[in-house]
Amino acid sequence: MIKREFEGSRELKRETHQTELAIVGGGLSGVCTAITAARRGVKVVLVQDRPVLGGNSSSEVRLWILGATSHLGNNNRWSREGGVIDEILVENTYSNKEGNPLLFDAILLDKVKAEPNITLLLNTAVYEVHKKNDDTINSIKGFCSQNSTEYIVYAPLFCDASGDGIVGFLSGAAFRMGAEKKEEFGEKFAPTEEYGELLGHSMYFYTKDTGRPVKYKAPAFALDVAKEVPKFRKFNAKEHGCQLWWLEHGGRMDTIHDTEQIKWDLWKVIYGAWDYVKNSGNFPEADTMTLEWVGTIPGKRESRRFEGDYMLRQQDIVEQCEHEDAVAYGGWSIDLHPADGVFSEKPGCNQWHAKGIYQIPYRCLYSKNIKNLFLGGRLISATHVAFASTRVMATAAHIGQAIGMAAYIAKEKQYLYPRDILTEGFVPELQQELLKSGQHIPKLALQDEGDLVQHAKLNASSNFELETLKADFALPIDTAVAQMLPLEAGKVPDITIEADVTEDTELRVELRMSSRTGNYTPDVTLETKCILLEKGRRTIKLSFSATMPERAYAFVTFLENTAVSLYRTNTRVTGVLTAFNLxxxxxxxxxxxxxxxxxxxxxxxxxxxxxxPDGHNLALQVEPALRSFGVEQIKTGVYRPTTAPNAWVASLEDAAPQLKINWDEPQEIRQIDLFFDTDYDHPMESVLMGHPEDVMPFCVRNYKIVDDQGHIVFEKEDNYQSMNRIELEQPVITSALTIVVDRPSENVPASLFSVRCYN
Known part of the structure; x- marks a missing residue:
């Protein structure tokens, strides 16, 4: 029993934490920052004001995670973000491919709790910042409503990934809110006042078919959406969750301090929308459906943006500007929404895409005023227009990884401030450490002298040569289709295809490539052929006179013609893909x-x-065969297709593929890193959509590593992850390692992007 007499005042229970990096905000950006730093030995306190991690991706909001892949709706091939966010998305696809948001909560929590260097404070809202001096934070103070405890966290480095920028705001860092005029940065897409300066909040609801009639009586606060919501005609009984992303409001309000009012306004729309669906008589299919879940907090798009040493602009995205301090990338469209949201007569969004992915510089990731403050998530230094692309969660997570690694570099250099990493010349080291961890940075490759494989001789049991992809079935060209092929500079090989022709016709074929190295927008036509075809099964040999100016992917493009059915193959190969004018x-x-x-x-x-299961390659013959899949690809330092597959691929007939690594002298090996193909082209949306597979078809499931004496050093079954890091309990001394892998399936040859070994 506890009994206390009257006292004039009392104090809350207080806990004090001394750490090396304090992160405020447990959305995907904060989570990936924390995991990245913690895995490199940085002590982290992660403060989250909600009961779950994930922010807008959590079960409280239920927005799917997207980034540069953009629902496979743009020209950014193989652009899913790498590193920790890739690990999370691959894990979720493996164990939760149906997209249950509650299970995704558990996956994030499991990842964070697995790191002993992370102290997690949930349900804790930061409300006070104390500084050593005008430009340096000393500590933050937060309150947990669940255990009535006040937390004070001291650290040399802080990261604000809170969405609204509570730490940056309280510390006095320069910020912006609203849209810049087009004259300030020369951004032609800057919105007008009539369109509005802020993106609003969204809330979602889930429905369920019970199989029997269900009645619905709307609460008194529900809106009559037929009268008050211009977009009411878009409501239907089939879509729910974040398919209703356009259910948005608040862009004319203060998206920080008016959030509770915005929430109420959205609840009025949601309950009124369900009233319209259930009781208007226009949706008889909704008779047996019930409202299963309604969000209780809005998903925020925009509030404060903080100023760094550089502000990303529209031109950086469209022109794909290159930055010496690039540490991440984006690829979502520039996606502005009308400020009036669901109450606007305008379309719910105004998306314009770039031709490829763009670099994000390190200078955008820290405050220009507060020496020890990193900026994470949607707080980064960007204009309103550029923010319209960088704000999405996979991009924010990718940025978080760069911050986590920067914190590690800062610690290793005796606690540099974020800007010092740039001014003292440590950005190349930061970039290389990010590449080692699996993070992709456009135009950069890992150059790691410590990797023993770089100094070894490589041999393989076989190498795939793209000579013949067998014909399995035919499909009409009802949508223009292009076979993407990795070609070297010089003469284009001859390509032979087979087709069924239902009537005499002319088939138009174009050889295309991208105007920019590393892009996959086929905006340059090298050669056009118009081929007269007679009815029947036909063999078509394409001999091009054009030459490839550089190593790149070429698009052998067949324009729409429903009288022609091209033969397709069931064979799928790392770095070989078809694209459609979809x-x-x-x-x-x-x-x-x-x-x-x-x-x-x-x-x-x-x-x-x-x-x-669609998207098959074309059945074809290539003469001479393409030899872009050899064992030397293991050393490229790039772990996804770019201008080439960047992967060793074994022959399709090789039932027991082996890669042998030989050194002139015995080596002591303590760590082995393997990078497998988990299909970086697949978006892996985290909720709602579902996926056709739980393991990507190119991924090697089973492998073993054998030393020069035939002893098994390591063995793995049922792998599904991109990066496998093997830290040996006892180092092995050997002059050779053999990686023995199982072929993923009958129609998919084994592949491997990289093997790295360290002593």
């Missing part, structure tokens, strides 16, 4: 982007893959 309205892709002339965006066609 329409994807979810990301404003209508086959071709045709922007107004005065908004600073480019016109081009969209050529996108189809999701499996």
């Amino acid at each position: 329409i994807n309205k979810a990301v404003s892709n209508f086959g071709k982007q045709t922007p107004p002339e005065d908004i600073g965006m480019e016109a081009f066609e969209f050529w996108c893959p189809q999701r499996r």
Whole structure:
């Protein structure tokens, strides 16, 4: 029993934490920052004001995670973000491919709790910042409502990934809120006052079919959406969750201090929308459906943006500007929404895509005023227009990883401030450490002298040569299709295809490539052929006179012709892909982007893959065969296709593929890193959509590593992850290692992006 007499005042229970990096905000950016830093030995306190991790991706909001892949609706091939966020998305796809948001909560919590260097404080809202001096934070103070405890966290480095920027705000860091005028940065897409300066909040609801009639009586506060919501016609009985992303409001309000009012306004719309669906008589299919879940907090898009040493602009995205301090990348469209949201007569979004992914510089990731403050998530230094692309969660997570690694570098150099990493010349080291961890940075490759494989001789039991992809079935060209092939500079090989022709016709074939190295927008036509075909089964040999100016992916493009059915193959190979001139309205892709002339965006066609089980390669013969899949690809320092597959691929007939690594002298090996193909082209949306597989078809499931005496050093079964890091309990001394892998399936040859060994 506890009994206390009257006292004039009392104090809360207080806990004090001394740590090396304090992160405020447990969304994906904060989570990936924390995990990245913790895995490199940095002591982290992660403070989250909600009961779960994940922010907008959590079960409280239930927005799917997207980034540069953009629902497979743009031209950014193999662009899913790497590193920790890739690990999380691959894990979720493996154990939760149906997209249950509660299970995703558990996956994030499991990842964070697995790191002994992370102290997690949930339900803790930061409300006070104490500084050593005007430009340096000393500590933060937060309160946990669940255990009535006050926390004080001291650290040399802080990261604000809180969304609204509570630490940056309280510390006095320079910030912006709203849209810049187009004159300030020369951004032609800067919105007008009539369109609005802020993106609003969204809340979602889930429905369920019970199999028997269910009545619904709306609460008194529900809106009559037919009268008050211009977009009411978009409501239907089939869509729920974040498919209703356009259920948005608050862009004309203070998106920080008016959040509770915005929430109430959205609840009025949601309960009124369900009243309309259930009781208007227009949706008889909703008779047996019930409202299963309604969000209780809004998913925020925009509030404060803080100023760093550089502000990312529209031009950086569209022109794909290169930065010496690039540490991450983006690829979502520049996606502005009308400030009036669901109450606007305008379309719910205004998306314009770039031709490829763009670099994000390190200078955007720290405050220009507060020496020891990193900026994470949607707080980074970007204009309103550029923010419209960088704000999405996978991009924010990718940025978080760069911050986590920067914190490690800062600690290793005796606690540098974030800017010092730039000014004292440590950005190349930061970039290389990120690449080691699996993070992709466009235009950069890992150059790691400590990797023993770089100094070894490599041999393989076989190497895939793209000579023949056998014909399994035929499909009509009802949508223009392009076979993407990795070609070297010089003469284009001859390509032979087979087709069924239902009537005499002319088939138009174009050889295309991208105008920019590393892009996959086929905006340059090297050669066009018009081929007369007679009815029947035909063999078509394409001999091009054009030459490839550089190593790149070429698009052998067959324009729409429903009288012609091209033969397809069931064979799928790392780094070989078909693209289609598809329409994807979810990301404003209508086959071709045709922007107004005065908004600073480019016109081009969209050529996108189809999701499996569709999207088969064309059956073809290539002469001479393409030999871009040899064992030397293991050393490229790039762990995804770019201008080439960057992977060793074994022959499709090789039932027991082996890669042998030989050194002239015995080596002591303590760590082995392997990088497998988990299909970086697949978006892996985290909730709602579901996926055709739990393991990507290119991923090697089973492998073993054998030393020069035939002893098994390590063995793995049922792998599904991209990066496998093997830390040996006892180092092995050997002059050779053999990686023995199982072929993933009959139609997919084994592949491997990289092997790295360290002593």
